[in-house]
Amino acid sequence: MVTWPNFVSQLFNGLALGALLALISSGLTIIYGTLGVLNLAHGAMFMLGGYAGFAAYQATGSFTVAVIAGTLALLVVGMAMERIVIRHFYKRPHEDQLLVTFGLAIVFVELVRLVFSSQSQVVPPPRLFAGITNLGFMFYPTYRLAVVGIVAVALLALFLVLYRTRLGLIVRAGIEDSVMVDSLGINVDRVFMVVFGIGAMAAGFAGIVNAPVVSLTPEVGEAILVQAFVVVVIGGVGSFPGAILGGLIAGEIISLTSMVNPGYAYVMLFAAMTLVLMLRPYGLLGVRGRE
Amino acid sequence: MQDRKKDSHNAARREFVRTGLGVAGGLALPYALVSQAFAAEQHPPIGTWPAGASGDSVFIGIAVPRTGTYAVQGEDELKGWQLAVEHINEGNPLIRKISPRTKKGVLGKQLKIGVADSAAKPNDAVQAQQRFITENKAILMTGSTSSAVAVALNKLAQREKVLYVTGISGSNDTTGKDCVRYGFRQNFYGQTAAAAIGPVIVKAYGKNKKAAYLTPDYTYGHTVTKSCQDYLAGAGWTTATNQVAPLGAPDYSSYLLNVANSGADVLINVNWGHDAVLSTQQAKQFGILDKMKLVIPYQIPFLAREAGPDLTQGVYAATDFWWTLEDKFPLAKMFVEAFDKKFGYKPEWGANNAYMSFALWAEAVENAGSFYPPDVIKSYEAGRKIQSTVGEVYFRKEDHQLVRPVIIVQGKKPSEMKNKEDFWSVLEIVPGAPLMQKPDAFGCNLGDYT
Numbered sequence: 001m002v003t004w005p006n007f008v009s010q011l012f013n014g015l016a017l018g019a020l021l022a023l024i025s026s027g028l029t030i031i032y033g034t035l036g037v038l039n040l041a042h043g044a045m046f047m048l049g050g051y052a053g054f055a056a057y058q059a060t061g062s063f064t065v066a067v068i069a070g071t072l073a074l075l076v077v078g079m080a081m082e083r084i085v086i087r088h089f090y091k092r093p094h095e096d097q098l099l100v101t102f103g104l105a106i107v108f109v110e111l112v113r114l115v116f117s118s119q120s121q122v123v124p125p126p127r128l129f130a131g132i133t134n135l136g137f138m139f140y141p142t143y144r145l146a147v148v149g150i151v152a153v154a155l156l157a158l159f160l161v162l163y164r165t166r167l168g169l170i171v172r173a174g175i176e177d178s179v180m181v182d183s184l185g186i187n188v189d190r191v192f193m194v195v196f197g198i199g200a201m202a203a204g205f206a207g208i209v210n211a212p213v214v215s216l217t218p219e220v221g222e223a224i225l226v227q228a229f230v231v232v233v234i235g236g237v238g239s240f241p242g243a244i245l246g247g248l249i250a251g252e253i254i255s256l257t258s259m260v261n262p263g264y265a266y267v268m269l270f271a272a273m274t275l276v277l278m279l280r281p282y283g284l285l286g287v288r289g290r291e
Numbered sequence: 292m293q294d295r296k297k298d299s300h301n302a303a304r305r306e307f308v309r310t311g312l313g314v315a316g317g318l319a320l321p322y323a324l325v326s327q328a329f330a331a332e333q334h335p336p337i338g339t340w341p342a343g344a345s346g347d348s349v350f351i352g353i354a355v356p357r358t359g360t361y362a363v364q365g366e367d368e369l370k371g372w373q374l375a376v377e378h379i380n381e382g383n384p385l386i387r388k389i390s391p392r393t394k395k396g397v398l399g400k401q402l403k404i405g406v407a408d409s410a411a412k413p414n415d416a417v418q419a420q421q422r423f424i425t426e427n428k429a430i431l432m433t434g435s436t437s438s439a440v441a442v443a444l445n446k447l448a449q450r451e452k453v454l455y456v457t458g459i460s461g462s463n464d465t466t467g468k469d470c471v472r473y474g475f476r477q478n479f480y481g482q483t484a485a486a487a488i489g490p491v492i493v494k495a496y497g498k499n500k501k502a503a504y505l506t507p508d509y510t511y512g513h514t515v516t517k518s519c520q521d522y523l524a525g526a527g528w529t530t531a532t533n534q535v536a537p538l539g540a541p542d543y544s545s546y547l548l549n550v551a552n553s554g555a556d557v558l559i560n561v562n563w564g565h566d567a568v569l570s571t572q573q574a575k576q577f578g579i580l581d582k583m584k585l586v587i588p589y590q591i592p593f594l595a596r597e598a599g600p601d602l603t604q605g606v607y608a609a610t611d612f613w614w615t616l617e618d619k620f621p622l623a624k625m626f627v628e629a630f631d632k633k634f635g636y637k638p639e640w641g642a643n644n645a646y647m648s649f650a651l652w653a654e655a656v657e658n659a660g661s662f663y664p665p666d667v668i669k670s671y672e673a674g675r676k677i678q679s680t681v682g683e684v685y686f687r688k689e690d691h692q693l694v695r696p697v698i699i700v701q702g703k704k705p706s707e708m709k710n711k712e713d714f715w716s717v718l719e720i721v722p723g724a725p726l727m728q729k730p731d732a733f734g735c736n737l738g739d740y741t
Binding site: 003005006009010013014016063086109113117118119122132138139140141143144185213214216217218219221223224255258259262263265266268 | 357358360362363366435534535536537540541542544545548549551568572576577578596599635655
């Protein structure tokens with residue numbers, strides 16, 4: 001249904017969807033870029049963040065506490081996962097890394113199902129952002145508007161960490177050439193643990209922030225993981241700005257295609273990925289030669 | 292190996308006949324026992340018969356979604372099957388009301404089940420059932436919460452010549468163009484849902500309205516939406532927009548914006564499982580439910596529990612069973628009480644459908660007096676009137692669809708709920724036969740018995 005109001009609505013909705021995808025994908029791309037591990041448990045991290053936040057919300061009734069709990073819990077889960085499991089897979093083939101992270105994802109999902117059942121759980125938005133806002137050209141859930149702002153702040157924080165701190169410098173150097181960073185005498189081990197933690201934390205934060213939008217189920221991370229991969233491929237593997245650009249592009253593709261024919265929304269997303277792979281195999285903002 | 296099995300089978304049979312004759316003291320054996328004992332000689336082996344029916348128990352393969360979009364509904368169905376197996380094996384009074392010939396087990400054999408997670412994916416379900424057939428000599432298959440799975444298992448059943456009773460399947464195709472001789476469906480479907488709920492919503496909302504549809508992109512969604520559109524066109528209703536979404540879509544915002552901008556009066560949500568919960572919750576977030584009336588033509592077990600009565604209050608839905616039918620049907624009361632006692636909650640319609648599908652199969656086998664599939668099929672096709680939890684029902688022989696009432700319910704306001712599970716009030720119990728299309732209208736061709 002292509003009408004002017006619908007076009008503007010969908011354009012805006014694409015931005016909101018894209019912002020969230022950008023946040024999730026940035027965690028994925030940072031981990032892959034630095035550690036060279038394709039983390040198939042990233043969707044499960046997103047899901048765990050949501051459930052950790054949900055549990056905190058149940059206990060306290062505060063959305064702010066839920067967000068903090070979901071975020072910190074995943075920082076801890078991420079660092080523990082790196083130290084206990086992932087670390088032993090850096091030198092092993094990519095297939096092993098895929099299998100172990102895939103296996104961990106299944107374990108996380110089924111553990112959550114065991115505790116919370118398959119029934120969906122609702123985290124209501126904070127009272128400040130409840131209800132609907134009239135934007136003039138459309139009505140839009142106030143909380144989704146807030147999500148755009150919240151994600152923008154989170155991405156800015158990630159940007160500052162990556163581009164204005166010593167840790168960020170090491171991470172970015174590691175993405176370019178991890179052997180060289182190692183030779184310069186930097187404790188890569190500890191940096192790797194922190195990087196994995198930050199990546200998981202970004203997913204966890206996105207998970208709890210997204211919870212009032214979708215209602216939680218143990219599978220909430222699975223579809224998101226696929227989309228996050230598409231975003232990373234479009235934006236360029238290992239590129240933080242690429243994840244943001246890729247996220248926004250993916251959000252707009254889904255929204256605008258669904259205006260013309262909703263059945264093709266996800267098809268078009270993969271078509272776009274194919275096109276990027278053909279024309280710029282290293283992604284829009286990726287650099288040739290990066291792993 | 293084959294010969295030895297045959298020998299031992301023959302030996303067991305001889306012994307059985309001898310003992311039977313002894314006990315009967317030379318009196319004529321009941322026909323059923325004789326026909327079972329000699330069935331192996333009268334018919335060549337077919338499917339898993341007679342191997343699957345030669346021991347003191349028979350095996351049923353269940354492939355049900357325990358993960359994915361339909362996981363919640365799948366677990367509920369599974370509980371219905373588990374209760375039915377327990378009741379059949381012990382000869383529970385409820386089963387004996389439905390299947391009067393049942394004593395303990397089916398033809399004296401205990402039922403055993405194997406359960407596999409299908410995740411509502413046809414390939415997974417077919418692989419699991421193929422394994423149950425090969426390794427366990429399954430004599431019956433069931434499972435589906437998605438009609439895509441039901442259609443796939445229909446085809447497997449016909450190919451392997453092993454009976455299949457659907458779990459939940461709402462597509463017209465299951466007993467329409469994809470019907471098979473070896474498949475049977477207990478529950479209501481798109482056509483009967485639309486014909487039952489159509490008059491109710493036309494009466495409530497008037498003629499010449501505009502409807503927006505949310506449709507899951509597979510056989511169930513397409514046929515249910517089509518049936519609703521066809522029925523409502525007769526009352527001058529038009530389709531403002533039809534938003535087709537993939538199964539398990541992570542977000543409905545873009546579809547809902549199209550709905551919001553469509554100018555529709557009524558939102559008809561055909562989505563199912565978690566998709567229905569999510570799309571309904573998000574429709575509320577977008578303010579759509581303040582402007583449009585919501586209709587659920589094919590009710591979703593647990594929707595009210597998950598989305599909350601605030602969202603389902605006033606909503607019309609067509610369904611297979613709701614637990615307060617216990618006030619009208621004694622068998623429903625027995626079922627609800629037994630289920631609640633065992634599992635601690637009031638059963639949803641998926642569990643009732645599962646229970647009834649096994650009870651009806653037991654009834655058909657007992658009346659056939661044999662597990663020989665063509666005999667069981669003919670027993671189903673005899674059109675006997677059977678007592679069920681929603682009154683008298685029978686199978687239509689032309690398409691293997693149960694002729695049964697459709698229940699129209701309306702969501703209660705939170706203030707009207709008498710207890711925490713009292714989500715829907717039963718408005719009407721619509722007799723099934725007049726709702727159904729002519730048996731050949733959806734292109735059903737059942738295929739061969741052997």
